[in-house]
Structures are given as structure tokens and as C-alpha cells.
Amino acid sequence: MDFQIKQATEILSxxxxxxxxxxxxxxxxxxxxSNDENSWSSFDVIxxxxxxxxxxxIPRAGIILAQSENLMFEPFDRFAQLxxxxxKTLSELLETFADLRQKNIExxxxxxxxxxxxxxxxxxxxxxxxxxxxxxATWVVHDLTHIRQIVTILAKQYAENVGAWSAYLSIxx
Amino acid sequence: MDFQIKQATEILSxxxxxxxxxxxxxxxxxxxxSNDENSWSSFDVIxxxxxxxxxxxIPRAGIILAQSENLMFEPFDRFAQLxxxxxKTLSELLETFADLRQKNIExxxxxxxxxxxxxxxxxxxxxxxxxxxxxxATWVVHDLTHIRQIVTILAKQYAENVGAWSAYLSIxx
Numbered sequence: 001m002d003f004q005i006k007q008a009t010e011i012l013s014x015x016x017x018x019x020x021x022x023x024x025x026x027x028x029x030x031x032x033x034s035n036d037e038n039s040w041s042s043f044d045v046i047x048x049x050x051x052x053x054x055x056x057x058i059p060r061a062g063i064i065l066a067q068s069e070n071l072m073f074e075p076f077d078r079f080a081q082l083x084x085x086x087x088k089t090l091s092e093l094l095e096t097f098a099d100l101r102q103k104n105i106e107x108x109x110x111x112x113x114x115x116x117x118x119x120x121x122x123x124x125x126x127x128x129x130x131x132x133x134x135x136x137a138t139w140v141v142h143d144l145t146h147i148r149q150i151v152t153i154l155a156k157q158y159a160e161n162v163g164a165w166s167a168y169l170s171i172x173x
Numbered sequence: 174m175d176f177q178i179k180q181a182t183e184i185l186s187x188x189x190x191x192x193x194x195x196x197x198x199x200x201x202x203x204x205x206x207s208n209d210e211n212s213w214s215s216f217d218v219i220x221x222x223x224x225x226x227x228x229x230x231i232p233r234a235g236i237i238l239a240q241s242e243n244l245m246f247e248p249f250d251r252f253a254q255l256x257x258x259x260x261k262t263l264s265e266l267l268e269t270f271a272d273l274r275q276k277n278i279e280x281x282x283x284x285x286x287x288x289x290x291x292x293x294x295x296x297x298x299x300x301x302x303x304x305x306x307x308x309x310a311t312w313v314v315h316d317l318t319h320i321r322q323i324v325t326i327l328a329k330q331y332a333e334n335v336g337a338w339s340a341y342l343s344i345x346x
Contacts, residue, residue, distance in 0.1 A: 001206065001330040001331065001334070002203060003331070003334045006200075007199075007202060007203065010198055010199050010200060010203065011199070011203070011327065013198065014194055014197075014198060016260055017194040018191055018194040018195045020194075021187055021190040021191040021193075021194045022187055022189075022191045022320075023204045025183055025186065026183050026187070027179075027180050027183060028183070029174060029180060030180065030183065036301050040312065052238075062255070063292055070332070071219070076240040089253065110228075120244070124337065124338075125332075126336040127338065127340070127341075128337065130336055130337055130338065130339075131336065133334065134334065134335055134336035134337070134338060135338075136318060137334035137335045137336075137338075138333045138335045138336075139341050140328075140331055141328045141335055141338075141344065141345065142329050142342070143342045144324040144325070144327055144328040144344060145324075145328065145342055145343070147292070147324045148321050148324045148325060148328075148344055151318075151320045151321045152317070152321060153240050153315040154184065155317040155318065155321075157174040157311075158174065158176070158310045158313055161174070161176045161306065161310035162230065162307055162310045162311045162314055163303055163304065163307035163310075163315075164297065164300040164301065164302075164303055164307070164309075165297075165300065165303065165307060165310075165311040167300070167316075168300075169314050169315070169318055170318070171314065171317060171318045171321055
């Protein structure tokens with residue numbers, strides 16, 4: 001599929017409402033469930049989304065667009081949210097994520113990016129040279145990855161409850 | 174996690190809205206995308222959800238609860254929706270699914286199932302003896318499986334667009 005800002009934005013726009021729909025009315029037992037003590041709960045994933053809005057996607061796009069001397073991105077702390085989400089409720093986190101995402105999409109749209117700008121490059125601290133288009137496509141896939149993570153965590157809570165059907169349910173493997 | 178009707182119903186209740194949020198505002202290029210010509214699009218998945226509401230979960234629960242002479246379920250046709258969704262729009266399918274699901278949840282609640290009833294058994298044509306509780310838990314996991322399938326199909330459309338980030342995105346593998 002060719003990358004188009006309009007289509008990418010369709011996915012980016014739906015994510016906060018999808019997460020809200022998926023988790024907004026669930027018991028705490030679902031929200032705070034994780035597959036083991038070292039892995040994230042659905043609650044933790046929302047914190048990760050928030051941290052990405054604050055420090056990853058749009059700030060990195062800004063670095064690429066500026067084309068200043070230093071094209072290197074700040075490393076992304078994938079565990080930063082675990083502390084920052086302390087003492088927050090699920091609905092506070094969902095609201096913060098939705099607000100930040102909306103502002104970031106407005107910023108993205110306001111740039112009216114050209115094909116030439118989408119080909120501009122930045123430097124990822126581990127992956128090396130990447131383009132703005134690749135960054136934006138990754139933002140989209142990252143959203144979908146973490147929706148997938150949430151539904152997988154939820155499903156696994158019933159791994160023992162489905163009995164023989166387990167054989168048909170690859171999400172449980 | 175112990176199986177509880179209330180918690181299972183929380184997940185079953187959110188699915189139509191989650192699918193609507195995920196797909197309702199996407200271009201046809203996303204909706205009809207599939208990973209190859211033999212695999213389902215997101216559009217096809219909604220038809221599969223509808224067919225399950227009509228012929229699988231509640232009808233099978235009814236067979237178990239009736240405890241009549243024939244405890245064997247009808248085999249479930251996993252491809253039935255491909256014809257039935259012809260000439261339907263996405264929003265028609267989403268509405269049909271939401272209506273059927275709501276009615277089925279009302280039926281489920283109206284049964285006020287006891288622990289004893291949850292332990293009643295039916296016979297799956299391939300898997301053999303299964304309990305009502307296992308059927309209901311599988312309904313929940315089946316929902317999550319197909320949300321997962323949809324986000325995976327969507328993500329894979331950008332497999333070539335993310336460049337070096339592909340290494341970090343297990344959803345693309």
C-alpha cells in the first residue's frame with residue numbers, strides 16, 4: 001500500500017476511541033491483568049501511548065523537518081510510563097492520550113507535508129538513517145501493535161477457561 | 174482468571190463498538206485489504222462475527238442448556254459470511270453485528286446461569302465434550318482473536334513502508 005498522509009491519519013485518529021471502547025467498561029481485573037509479573041498490563045500500555053505522544057513521533061518528525069546539524073533522535077524510554085501512570089485512573093490516562101493524539105494530528109495536518117519532505121532523513125540512535133515517511137508509517141503500525149498487545153493480554157486471561165477450544169485459538173499460544 | 178458471566182459480558186459488550194471505532198472511518202483501501210488473495214479482509218471478519226451471532230454461540234449454548242437427547246452442535250461454517258456479505262456496506266454489517274450481539278447478550282443475561290448450568294456439557298463435532306462455561310469463555314477469546322486479526326491485517330499493509338523499524342515490529346513478522 002502506498003503511504004498517504006490521509007490514510008495514515010485515519011488509523012492514527014481512531015486509536016484513542018478504540019482503546020476507550022476496548023477498555024473503558026472493563027473491571028479492574030481485566031485492566032490490570034498481565035501475562036506474568038514482568039509484562040505490561042493494558043493499563044501500562046496506555047501510559048506507553050501517552051509517552052510516545054509526548055516524546056516520540058511528533059518530536060522526531062520535528063527533528064527531521066528542521067534538518068539542523070544534529071539529526072539524531074533522543075532514545076525513546078520504553079518504560080518511562082510505568083512511574084508516570086502511578087496514581088492515575090484509567091479514564092484520566094485515556095483522556096490524556098486522546099487530547100495529546102488530537103493535538104499531534106492537528107500538528108501533522110498543519111505541516112501539509114510534501115513528497116520531498118516525506119523523504120527527508122533523521123538518524124535513529126540504533127537503526128541509523130530513516131525517513132520521515134518511515135517514521136509516520138511506524139507510528140501507525142505501532143498503534144496497531146499495541147492494540148494487538150492489549151487484546152492478546154485480555155485473551156490470555158481465559159487460556160485455562162476455554163478447554164478443548166484452545167487448539168483453535170492461536171492467540172492463546 | 175476465574176470465569177464470571179459479568180466479566181465475560183464486559184468483553185462481549187465492547188466488541189461491536191471497538192470494531193466500529195477501528196474500521197468505521199477508514200478508506201476502502203484499508204477495509205478491503207488482505208494479506209494475500211486467500212486470506213480475509215477486515216470486511217470479511219465482520220461477516221464472520223455476524224455468522225457467529227446467528228449460528229454459533231447462543232444456539233450452541235441453547236443446545237447445552239436444553240440437555241435433550243442430541244447434544245451435538247451443528248458444525249460452524251467458517252466461510253459462510255463470504256457470500257452473505259456480498260452487496261452489503263461496512264456500516265450495514267457493523268449495524269447488523271451490533272444488533273445481533275446486543276440481543277444475544279440480553280438472552281445470555283436473561284438465563285441467569287448458575288454454576289451448575291455452566292458445568293453442563295454439549296458435544297462439539299470435532300473437539301468432543303465441552304462445557305457451557307468453556308463455550309462462553311471461547312466466545313470472549315474468539316472476539317479478541319478477530320480484533321487481533323483485523324489490526325494485524327491493517328498493520329501488514331505498511332510492512333514495506335516502515336523501513337528499518339520493521340525489526341522492532343513483531344506484528345509484521
